[in-house]
Amino acid sequence: xxxxxxxxxxxxxxxxxxxxxxxxxxxxxxxxxxxxxxxxxxxxxxxxxxxxxxxxxxxxxxxxxxxxxxxxxxxxxxxxxxxxxxxxxxxxxxxxxxxxxxxxxxxxxxxxxxxxxxxxxxxxxxxxxxxxxxxxxxxxxxxxxxxxxxxxxxxxxxxxxxxxxxxxxxxxxxxxxxxxxxxxxxxxxxxxxxxxxxxxxxxxxxxxxxxxxxxxxxxxxxxxxxxxxxxxxxxxxxxxxxxxxxxxxxxxxxxxxxxxxxxxxxxxxxxxxxxxxxxxxxxxxxxxxxxxxxxxxxxxxxxxxxxxxxxxxxxxxxxxxxxxxxxxxxxxxxxxxxxxxxxxxxxxxxxxxxxxxxxxxxxxxxxxxxxxxxxxxxxxxxxx
Numbered sequence: 001x002x003x004x005x006x007x008x009x010x011x012x013x014x015x016x017x018x019x020x021x022x023x024x025x026x027x028x029x030x031x032x033x034x035x036x037x038x039x040x041x042x043x044x045x046x047x048x049x050x051x052x053x054x055x056x057x058x059x060x061x062x063x064x065x066x067x068x069x070x071x072x073x074x075x076x077x078x079x080x081x082x083x084x085x086x087x088x089x090x091x092x093x094x095x096x097x098x099x100x101x102x103x104x105x106x107x108x109x110x111x112x113x114x115x116x117x118x119x120x121x122x123x124x125x126x127x128x129x130x131x132x133x134x135x136x137x138x139x140x141x142x143x144x145x146x147x148x149x150x151x152x153x154x155x156x157x158x159x160x161x162x163x164x165x166x167x168x169x170x171x172x173x174x175x176x177x178x179x180x181x182x183x184x185x186x187x188x189x190x191x192x193x194x195x196x197x198x199x200x201x202x203x204x205x206x207x208x209x210x211x212x213x214x215x216x217x218x219x220x221x222x223x224x225x226x227x228x229x230x231x232x233x234x235x236x237x238x239x240x241x242x243x244x245x246x247x248x249x250x251x252x253x254x255x256x257x258x259x260x261x262x263x264x265x266x267x268x269x270x271x272x273x274x275x276x277x278x279x280x281x282x283x284x285x286x287x288x289x290x291x292x293x294x295x296x297x298x299x300x301x302x303x304x305x306x307x308x309x310x311x312x313x314x315x316x317x318x319x320x321x322x323x324x325x326x327x328x329x330x331x332x333x334x335x336x337x338x339x340x341x342x343x344x345x346x347x348x349x350x351x352x353x354x355x356x357x358x359x360x361x362x363x364x365x366x367x368x369x370x371x372x373x374x375x376x377x378x379x380x381x382x383x384x
Contacts, residue, residue, distance in 0.1 A: 016214040031306070038313050038328075046143050047323030052081040053088055053097035059107035062159055066129060066173070069155035070101070075144040092134050092180065093350055095342065098141065098322065102130040111156065111172050122368055135179035136349045137190050140320040147363035148175050181349045188261040193348050194317040196253045197340045201283055208239065208287025209300035217296060232376060234282050239284045246280040268347030271357040275343035282336050282371060289375040313336040340361040 052070070056063055070076045080097060082088045091097035110127035131148060133141045152171040182189045229237075254357060257263040286307070294300035312318055314332035332338045339360035345361075346352035354361060 042328035044323035045049040047320040048228040050068040050080040050098040053091035054101045055082045057105040058107040073147045115335030132178045135182040192257045204283040205287040206304040209290040212291030213300040279340040285371040292378040
């Protein structure tokens with residue numbers, strides 16, 4: 001007969017078994033909280049306070065009013081004052097600035113004088129402000145560029161009064177926009193290179209973690225431990241096949257990115273090769289570390305997913321990195337995917353070499369050293 005008492009007993013037994021599996025229990029409790037925190041607080045599709053490098057060659061009050069009006073929009077924060085175009089280019093290439101602004105030396109004079117009727121092809125040539133944007137990530141620059149559309153009408157409202165007030169049909173100056181590295185704002189140029197980091201993370205971390213725990217479940221690890229193979233030799237031997245898999249995935253994805261989506265390959269091949277190698281090794285070492293803590297393939301898969309979720313959301317792959325709050329950016333900076341995306345996007349879209357990409361390459365190298373050391377220490381403990 002149907003017995004609620006027996007059902008209750010089975011239910012209590014299941015809860016008891018679940019509580020003994022600490023990793024699964026933690027995933028059940030923490031995963032919804034992590035998702036809520038990330039999507040509720042960290043994700044922002046409308047980034048503001050983007051860094052701007054400026055070169056002001058006109059130090060009059062009108063130029064200062066233009067810069068103040070840009071700051072008042074909430075989208076721009078001036079982080080550097082350059083003295084040459086080369087400094088502006090370096091700030092944009094290195095990622096230190098998302099935008100550069102150039103105010104020419106004759107800006108105030110042309111604003112006061114008004115449009116010049118002697119412009120080419122009969123078009124009046126008046127004051128101009130040059131704004132260059134790093135459009136390699138269209139989602140980051142799109143809202144900010146839209147905010148510049150009304151800058152010419154509002155920036156100098158309080159400065160140009162009386163006889164200086166422009167006619168209703170005229171603007172006191174023109175904002176000239178140049179979108180660099182992705183002038184057509186093709187989202188595939190940003191997403192497809194970044195997809196390489198996500199694919200490598202999903203496959204290499206999870207495959208390595210599952211491969212090691214599979215030996216534990218099948219009992220073949222005992223035979224491996226009975227051999228005179230050293231821990232470092234076991235680790236290298238287990239990871240070498242996956243390194244080949246990672247290289248094949250890299251070649252396939254980059255080839256399809258060029259053939260199907262016409263992603264530009266501007267150069268930076270040494271930085272790209274070095275960053276890919278470090279990222280593959282780091283991902284495999286992380287999977288090996290997870291396998292030393294997991295007791296089953298299910299736990300290994302859960303731990304891998306717990307790493308992959310923030311890697312996708314906080315690395316700048318799916319959402320603008322600069323749109324996240326400071327604490328989320330701090331977490332994203334720890335993740336190797338963040339630095340790998342900067343290396344591959346910088347190499348393919350900007351042609352950056354190792355000299356410009358060294359901060360991200362150094363971060364990837366540190367990740368490899370730390371995770372490999374932890375994996376080896378943990379593996380020796382497992383042997384004992």
